[in-house]
Every structure is written in structure tokens, then in C-alpha cells.
Amino acid sequence: MTLFLTALIAGLAVGSVYGLIALSYTVVFNSTAIFNVAQGDLMMAGVLVSYFCLDRWHLPQILTLVVILAVVVAISLLEERVAVRPFVSKPVVGLGWFIATLAFSLVIETVASIIYGQNPVVPIPGAFGSGTIVVAGVHVATKFILAFVTMIVVMVALEVFYKRSWLGTAMRGVAEDREVAALRGIDALRISRLAFVIAGVVTGLAAFVVAPIVSADVTVGLTYGLKGFIALAAGGFGSLRGCVIGGLLLGVAEQMFDLYISSNYEILAGLIVVLIVLAVRPSGLFGTRAVREV
Amino acid sequence: MNDHLIGRLGLDSRAWLRWAVPLVLIIVLYIVPQIGGSDSFRMGEYEEILSFLVIAVALNIAMGYGGQYILGITAVFAVGAYGAILAAKYHPHGVGLVAMCIIGGVVGAVGGMIIGLPALRVGGFYLALVSLFAALAIPTVAQQWGLVGADTGIPLYAVSGFAPEINGEELYIIVVSLVLLATLFSWALVHSRVGHRFVALHTSQQLASSIGIRAYRTQLLAILISSVMAGIAGGIYVYSQQFFAPGSSSVQFAVLLLAGMTIGGMGTIIGPLIGSVIILGINQFFTSFQQYNGIAFGILLLLFAVFLPNGLMARITVLSERLGIRPRAPSLTSGPSASPADTATEPTAATAATAVTAVTATAAVRPAAQLPDWPPVLGAGDSSPLVVDGARRTFGGVTAVDDMHLTITRGQIHGLIGSNGSGKTTLLNLISRFYSLDAGQIMIGSTRLDNQPPHAVARAGIARTFQSPKLMLRETALENVIPAVELRVRCTGPESVLRLPRGIRVNRQARDEALEILEQLGLRHVINQQAAALPHGTRRMVEMARAIALRPSFVLLDEPAAGLSPVELEMVANVCQNLARSGVGVLLIEHNVPMVLSIADTVTCLHQGKRLFQGTPAELRADTSVASVFLGIDEPLEASS
Numbered sequence: 001m002t003l004f005l006t007a008l009i010a011g012l013a014v015g016s017v018y019g020l021i022a023l024s025y026t027v028v029f030n031s032t033a034i035f036n037v038a039q040g041d042l043m044m045a046g047v048l049v050s051y052f053c054l055d056r057w058h059l060p061q062i063l064t065l066v067v068i069l070a071v072v073v074a075i076s077l078l079e080e081r082v083a084v085r086p087f088v089s090k091p092v093v094g095l096g097w098f099i100a101t102l103a104f105s106l107v108i109e110t111v112a113s114i115i116y117g118q119n120p121v122v123p124i125p126g127a128f129g130s131g132t133i134v135v136a137g138v139h140v141a142t143k144f145i146l147a148f149v150t151m152i153v154v155m156v157a158l159e160v161f162y163k164r165s166w167l168g169t170a171m172r173g174v175a176e177d178r179e180v181a182a183l184r185g186i187d188a189l190r191i192s193r194l195a196f197v198i199a200g201v202v203t204g205l206a207a208f209v210v211a212p213i214v215s216a217d218v219t220v221g222l223t224y225g226l227k228g229f230i231a232l233a234a235g236g237f238g239s240l241r242g243c244v245i246g247g248l249l250l251g252v253a254e255q256m257f258d259l260y261i262s263s264n265y266e267i268l269a270g271l272i273v274v275l276i277v278l279a280v281r282p283s284g285l286f287g288t289r290a291v292r293e294v
Numbered sequence: 295m296n297d298h299l300i301g302r303l304g305l306d307s308r309a310w311l312r313w314a315v316p317l318v319l320i321i322v323l324y325i326v327p328q329i330g331g332s333d334s335f336r337m338g339e340y341e342e343i344l345s346f347l348v349i350a351v352a353l354n355i356a357m358g359y360g361g362q363y364i365l366g367i368t369a370v371f372a373v374g375a376y377g378a379i380l381a382a383k384y385h386p387h388g389v390g391l392v393a394m395c396i397i398g399g400v401v402g403a404v405g406g407m408i409i410g411l412p413a414l415r416v417g418g419f420y421l422a423l424v425s426l427f428a429a430l431a432i433p434t435v436a437q438q439w440g441l442v443g444a445d446t447g448i449p450l451y452a453v454s455g456f457a458p459e460i461n462g463e464e465l466y467i468i469v470v471s472l473v474l475l476a477t478l479f480s481w482a483l484v485h486s487r488v489g490h491r492f493v494a495l496h497t498s499q500q501l502a503s504s505i506g507i508r509a510y511r512t513q514l515l516a517i518l519i520s521s522v523m524a525g526i527a528g529g530i531y532v533y534s535q536q537f538f539a540p541g542s543s544s545v546q547f548a549v550l551l552l553a554g555m556t557i558g559g560m561g562t563i564i565g566p567l568i569g570s571v572i573i574l575g576i577n578q579f580f581t582s583f584q585q586y587n588g589i590a591f592g593i594l595l596l597l598f599a600v601f602l603p604n605g606l607m608a609r610i611t612v613l614s615e616r617l618g619i620r621p622r623a624p625s626l627t628s629g630p631s632a633s634p635a636d637t638a639t640e641p642t643a644a645t646a647a648t649a650v651t652a653v654t655a656t657a658a659v660r661p662a663a664q665l666p667d668w669p670p671v672l673g674a675g676d677s678s679p680l681v682v683d684g685a686r687r688t689f690g691g692v693t694a695v696d697d698m699h700l701t702i703t704r705g706q707i708h709g710l711i712g713s714n715g716s717g718k719t720t721l722l723n724l725i726s727r728f729y730s731l732d733a734g735q736i737m738i739g740s741t742r743l744d745n746q747p748p749h750a751v752a753r754a755g756i757a758r759t760f761q762s763p764k765l766m767l768r769e770t771a772l773e774n775v776i777p778a779v780e781l782r783v784r785c786t787g788p789e790s791v792l793r794l795p796r797g798i799r800v801n802r803q804a805r806d807e808a809l810e811i812l813e814q815l816g817l818r819h820v821i822n823q824q825a826a827a828l829p830h831g832t833r834r835m836v837e838m839a840r841a842i843a844l845r846p847s848f849v850l851l852d853e854p855a856a857g858l859s860p861v862e863l864e865m866v867a868n869v870c871q872n873l874a875r876s877g878v879g880v881l882l883i884e885h886n887v888p889m890v891l892s893i894a895d896t897v898t899c900l901h902q903g904k905r906l907f908q909g910t911p912a913e914l915r916a917d918t919s920v921a922s923v924f925l926g927i928d929e930p931l932e933a934s935s
Contacts, residue, residue, distance in 0.1 A: 278424070279411075
């Protein structure tokens with residue numbers, strides 16, 4: 001039972017990482033109709049920054065968070081400029097944007113591994129140290145709790161932003177119909193930039209809380225990016241709640257696979273989850289809209 | 295050598311380079327070992343790249359032509375390779391190159407279907423991401439799995455009893471030949487009815503289903519063909535390298551492959567080969583920079599995706615046109631002057647008869663009486679009318695179409711008028727099954743259409759055009775019409791691809807009939823022009839030719855006259871009348887009320903999703919309700935005009 005609970009909690013924590021990436025995908029997709037493949041590598045760039053700040057330079061945690069946010073938002077904006085805007089300003093034909101964002105993620109990953117060099121992967125200290133809290137008789141690491149809470153807070157904040165604010169409505173409207181949005185005085189390019197800023201903040205936050213969990217392995221950006229996609233597909237495209245549920249589902253499924261089947265083949269859990277979801281309920285658990293014809 | 299031959303080979307101009315350059319490249323390909331060294335290590339490297347080229351050809355079929363982004367095709371390659379190498383490991387004496395290719399192809403097909411079947415239910419980039427995840431998962435799983443040698447992989451050369459019958463230069467020549475064979479196959483496929491369907495579907499799912507193409511099945515077929523080829527590539531790889539390990543197909547390899555495809559030019563036959571040779575060659579032979587390759591490739595890929603999405607081949611095409619190596623695509627200003635030469639090279643019974651009118655094509659508006667009959671072929675067995683009975687459709691809170699009753703009789707023109715937003719196009723999309731009904735039914739005789747998929751509606755004999763023309767823009771006018779003919783000419787895919795006797799006959803027949811219909815509509819002068827280069831009015835006419843080419847029992851025309859010149863307008867009216875005379879039921883949605891009233895047998899007027907009026911043109915003119923809604927007067931139309 002303890003084993004089960006431990007696995008469950010680890011699953012929820014790792015699932016929070018996937019959920020956060022899925023949320024940042026959704027922010028970008030909601031206003032640009034583009035799926036930014038580089039999101040996972042953006043997060044790993046943040047983790048790398050975290051490694052330098054905390055492990056090399058011994059900066060305080062709060063300063064580290066600021067640096068991460070600055071760097072990730074900057075890279076996110078750079079990506080928007082070079083890899084996304086060319087496809088936002090003209091009608092989307094084919095999947096050119098997919099190739100462009102994948103190319104950008106390749107550049108981030110290569111640069112990151114050059115910067116990190118041949119150093120062995122080291123753990124990164126968490127914001128609240130390595131302490132644990134006892135929940136239902138199980139010791140839960142504070143880094144796990146922080147990841148989970150961050151994801152929930154980010155989801156609620158985004159939900160309020162989209163539902164309550166004029167800007168949030170405008171951001172959703174642009175992806176629905178760019179021309180109509182333009183007629184109402186909404187500048188699609190500014191909205192697209194704003195979406196990348198928000199997605200950058202979400203990704204930066206994710207990087208900060210995730211760094212102690214994933215350690216400084218900069219080569220796993222694409223892996224996390226793809227798992228974030230699975231969280232999104234399972235939860236349902238376009239739904240913020242879906243991202244959270246999908247992320248947690250995937251995280252827990254992976255840990256259960258580890259516990260009851262085999263920890264060697266953990267990655268198969270993701271593949272099984274996504275194939276089953278697509279076969280049984282293609283639009284995902286909370287999915288409302290179908291992916292557009294391309 | 296006579297003059298004719300000199301002309302054919304292009305020796306009188308630079309056109310000979312068009313066949314000479316590929317020929318030289320092929321010869322160079324065969325003698326690479328003589329140039330670059332033929333020690334066994336080098337040979338292994340060449341053969342490795344060659345087997346990757348087969349994957350590139352495979353991916354090009356699915357992605358470049360079929361529009362199916364199965365980026366993680368390296369996963370399929372990997373399972374094919376594992377299948378082949380395991381078979382060889384346990385039966386070292388019985389499994390040779392052919393057996394390995396077959397096993398690889400079969401295992402690859404299964405792998406491709408496991409990814410494709412679920413992912414295609416959503417479509418778009420889902421397939422790309424799910425397949426990439428598979429490309430990531432398979433090596434990761436293999437690393438831990440004892441059966442496939444875990445991290446170290448399976449060294450086939452260490453298996454006692456395994457002695458490849460083919461090796462050295464002989465093997466190299468066979469592998470090069472397999473690559474050329476795969477390329478030739480992809481050419482034959484693309485220029486067959488199967489390839490035509492891929493391109494139509496890639497352009498637009500609605501366009502494809504309007505000419506009866508089954509979307510899901512066709513997408514799956516594209517993935518299946520690619521997967522079989524990628525699996526065969528796995529077999530070739532394993533036979534030539536005698537080794538396979540998780541590192542042989544990483545997810546980074548999938549990205550490299552994509553880079554090669556994009557840089558060379560997806561959707562062209564040799565572009566992906568050129569691009570892959572560049573990228574994989576750099577990656578293989580410049581290993582000292584490998585750390586930085588990712589940056590270079592990433593930036594290169596990004597630049598191409600943004601600035602040159604059609605890759606190097608697009609540049610090469612333009613360049614060779616400029617140098618006179620390739621015939622220039624006829625421009626619009628050259629007009630009909632290009633056509634006499636074409637008629638001379640492709641004489642058919644039909645073209646010979648109409649050649650005279652075709653030369654003066656721009657002015658060729660033929661009265662309806664001079665157009666030949668287009669008797670229905672699809673759905674011709676049932677002469678019942680097309681009946682819309684109580685149709686309703688709401689979008690959110692808006693009722694776009696409500697309680698709609700409409701009968702389209704064979705041999706008559708039914709005009710549908712109404713202001714913008716009155717539900718005309720929605721009604722048409724309901725009949726085409728692009729939308730589903732909320733209430734009511736749509737029938738031909740006793741056959742219900744409203745529970746069938748869109749392609750089945752087209753196959754039941756209902757053709758349509760679109761409000762903004764949907765054409766395959768990279769294809770010529772002729773190539774846009776051919777797939778519609780192919781729907782009703784019986785022939786299996788393999789016969790068409792492999793050019794079996796019936797395939798050859800039917801391929802030619804489809805081409806001839808498409809040509810004939812375009813000529814009848816006065817489009818002789820544009821047949822070889824890319825649709826992208828055609829003016830709006832001509833695009834409409836090409837779309838109409840495509841609808842007629844189905845030889846349907848019913849034609850639904852969505853504002854065919856919008857934006858047309860007076861000459862073209864007359865042509866449209868003539869075509870409608872001729873369709874009716876041939877026994878086709880025509881539904882004509884139009885804002886050009888005088889035109890509708892002059893040719894329609896029945897007119898329905900929609901207002902805010904409801905039927906305001908239905909009757910003959912004469913009754914409409916006498917009716918006050920239509921006039922009051924549209925003109926705000928209480929007199930019949932007749933009196934006000």
C-alpha cells in the first residue's frame with residue numbers, strides 16, 4: 001500500500017511537469033493555431049539556467065526564478081519572431097510551422113548540450129530544500145508538492161484570464177478566425193507575441209519547479225515535449241482542465257507501469273495511453289474542438 | 295540520326311540535359327566505390343546511406359504527396375530491421391537479402407498501422423507527434439530488452455552460420471539498384487490514380503470527398519505504402535551492416551531525415567534524395583563537427599521551412615527553365631499558341647474532332663446545342679429525384695437551415711436564390727454531408743444519403759463545386775480533372791501503379807476524357823498550366839469541368855457565376871442547360887437573379903434559413919413576398935423592373 005501511495009505521489013508530481021508543458025502548448029495554440037514543438041526544449045533551457053544559477057553560481061532561489069523567467073521568455077520571443085511569425089502573418093498552408101518549430105527545438109537542444117558540455121548529470125537543489133512532508137502516512141518531497149501546486153495555480157490563473165479578461169477573449173478569438181479578430185481591432189501579431197510571453201512564463205515556472213525533479217539532463221527536452229503532447233491529447237485539445245488531468249493521468253500511468261509491470265519499459269506507458277485514448281475517444285477526455293483540416 | 299530523333303532527344307537545344315544529367319548521376323552513383331574507396335568500412339557507410347535513402351523515398355510518398363506527416367517513420371524502419379535481424383539470427387542459413395526485405399516490409403507494415411490507425415482519427419499534426427513518440431520509444435525499449443540484444447544490439451556477423459551470399463561491390467550495386475527501384479516505384483505511384491488521390495486529399499479533404507475519394511482509407515494507404523518501404527529499408531540495412539542496435543535509429547535520425555526532405559524538396563521525386571544525401575552525407579563524413587551539426591541543420595531547416603518551403607528542387611526547376619533545359623510552363627499571355635503543338639503530340643479521336651474550336655479557345659463559347667451530351671454514369675440506374683425533406687441545421691444558437699423542402703429533378707435546373715447568410719451554402723453542404731443534419735432527411739428514391747459519409751454522396755452521383763474554387767494548385771488544369779474521371783473508370787490501384795495492361799489503358803482513357811471535357815468548356819489553352827497561375831474565372835470553369843467529369847446524376851453549383859466575365863457567364867449558362875438536357879439534375883445557387891430566372895425550371899428563394907418561395911420563374915416574378923423581402927416594396931418583381 002505504501003509502495004502504491006509512493007508511486008501515486010511520484011506520478012502526480014511527474015504528471016504535473018507534463019501538465020505544465022501541456023498548458024503552455026495550449027496557450028500558444030489558443031491564439032496562433034500553432035503547436036509549438038519546441039516547448040519541451042524551452043523548458044530544458046530553463047532547467048539548464050537553473051543548474052547554472054544554483055549549482056555553479058549559488059544564487060538564491062528567488063533570483064534564480066527571475067533569471068529563468070527572463071531567459072525562457074527571451075528565447076520564447078526569439079522563437080516567435082523567427083519560427084512562428086512567418087506562418088502567422090500569412091494563411092497557414094501545410095505544416096511548415098511544425099517543421100520550423102521542430103528545427104528551433106533542435107537548435108536549442110544542441111546549444112544546450114554544448115553549453116552543458118560533458119559534465120555528468122547532477123541533481124539540482126529544490127526551492128524548499130530536500131525536506132519531506134508526511135501526507136497520509138507517506139513522506140512526500142516538498143519539490144513534488146511545489147510542482148503540483150504550481151500546475152494547479154497556473155491552470156486556475158489561465159482559466160480566469162481567458163474567461164474574465166477582454167485580452168483573454170481576444171487571444172482565443174484570434175485563433176478562431178484571424179480576419180474577424182482583425183476587424184474588431186485585434187492585432188494578430190501582437191497577440192501571437194503575447195501568447196509566447198505567457199507560454200514562456202508558464203514554461204519558465206515549469207522549469208523552476210521541475211529542475212529538482214528531472215536533474216540537469218539537457219538532452220531530454222524532446223522527450224518531455226512529446227509527453228506533454230500526450231498529456232494534451234489525453235486530456236483534450238484546447239481544454240486547460242484537460243491538460244492538468246491528462247498530465248496527471250500520464251504521470252500516474254507511468255509510475256504504475258513501473259511498479260506493476262516493469263520500470264525498464266516505462267516509456268511504453270505513454271505510447272499505450274495515447275494509442276488507447278485516440279482509439280477510444282479521439283478528442284480526449286475534455287476535448288471540445290476537433291483539430292482543423294490541414 | 296534523323297531530325298525527328300534530334301528533336302525528341304532535345305539535341306537541338308539544351309533540353310538534352312534533362313535526361314543526360316540524371317543519367318550521369320545514376321552512373322556516378324554506381325561507381326562511387328571506384329571514386330571514394332572500396333574498403334569494406336567505406337562500403338558499409340555507403341550502403342548505410344543508401345538504405346536511408348529508401349526511407350526518404352518512403353517518407354516522401356506519405357508526407358510529400360499524401361500530406362501524412364509520419365515523421366517518426368524511423369520507428370517503422372527500426373521494427374522492420376529488428377524483425378529481419380531476429381529472423382536471420384535464428385535461421386542463419388535460410389534468410390537472405392530477399393527474405394530480410396520481405397520480413398522487414400511485413401513487420402514495418404504492422405508497425406505503421408499500429409501508429410497510423412489511431413492517430414489518423416484526429417489527423418493533422420497528431421500523426422507527426424504520435425509517430426515521433428514511437429521513434430523515441432522504440433530505441434528506448436530496445437535498450438532494455440534482452441531479446442534484441444539490449445544496448446549492444448545484435449551483431450549478425452558474430453552469429454555462426456550466417457554468411458551473406460552477396461557482398462563487396464556486388465552488394466553495393468544491388469543496393470543502389472534497390473534505391474533506384476524504390477524511386478522509380480514512387481514515380482509510378484505518384485503518376486497513377488493512387489497518387490492522384492493522395493494529392494487531392496493533401497490539398498483538401500472536402501475537395502477529395504467531393505470527387506468520391508475515401509479520406510481515411512486513402513490516408514491509411516499512404517502510410518501503409520511508406521511503412522512497407524521503410525521496413526524494406528530496415529531489411530536492406532540489416533543485410534548490409536549485419537548489425538542493428540538502439541543507436542541505429544534514434545529520434546534525432548528522424549529529425550535529420552525531415553531536414554533532408556525539406557531541404558531537397560518534398561513532393562518532388564528526386565528532391566528528397568538530393569537533400570538526404572547532403573544532410574546524411576555531412577552527418578556521416580564530417581564527424582569531427584558532429585557536436586555542432588545540430589545547430590547547422592536546425593538553422594538550415596528553419597531557413598528552408600520559412601523561405602524556401604519547396605526546397606532546392608523548386609530552385610533547380612526555375613533555373614533549368616531559365617536555361618532552357620526544361621520547357622517553360624506556358625504563361626497566360628502566350629494563350630492558345632501553345633495548343634497546336636500539344637494536339638499534334640497527343641491526337642485522340644476526341645481532340646481531333648474539336649481541334650479547330652480549341653485553337654480559338656479564348657473566344658470559344660459554344661451554344662448549348664453544340665455541346666455534346668453528358669449523360670449520367672454515376673447513380674444513373676435510379677432516375678428518382680434528389681429530395682431534401684424537412685432539413686434543419688443549427689450552429690450554436692443560429693438556425694442556418696430550417697424545415698427545408700427541396701426536390702431536384704433529373705433533367706431540370708433548380709435555382710436557389712437568397713441573400714448572403716440565408717442558408718444556401720449550408721444547404722449544399724448538408725447535401726454533400728460536410729455537415730450533418732439536426733432533423734429531416736435527404737434521399738434519392740428510397741436511398742437515404744444523410745447517414746452516409748461525404749465520399750459516398752459523390753459516388754451516388756452527386757457532384758458539386760465550391761463557392762471559392764478548390765483546386766490542386768500545384769497541378770495543371772488537366773491533372774485537376776483526371777481524378778474525377780478515375781472515380782468512375784473501373785481499375786484497381788496496383789494495375790494503375792504497376793502499369794499493367796488495363797492500368798495503362800485506363801490511365802490513358804482518364805486523361806483523354808478529362809482533356810475532352812476541358813476542351814468542350816473552351817479550356818484547351820490552359821490544360822498544361824498550373825492551377826495556381828489561372829485567373830479566378832478560369833478556376834471556376836476548371837472546377838466545373840471536374841464536376842462534369844464525374845458524369846454525375848446531379849450537380850450542385852455554388853455561385854458558379856460569381857466573378858466571371860460576360861463570356862464565361864454565358865458558358866456557365868450553356869453548361870447548365872446542357873447538363874439538364876443530358877438528364878442531369880442541376881442545383882444552381884446564384885446571386886445573379888436574371889441568369890437564374892432565364893434558365894431555371896424551378897426557383898427556391900431562401901430567407902433566414904427558411905423557404906420563402908418556391909415555384910417557376912414566372913410565378914416568382916409575380917410573387918409579392920420575395921419582392922417585399924428583398925426590395926422592400928409590395929409589388930411583384932415584374933412591376934418594379
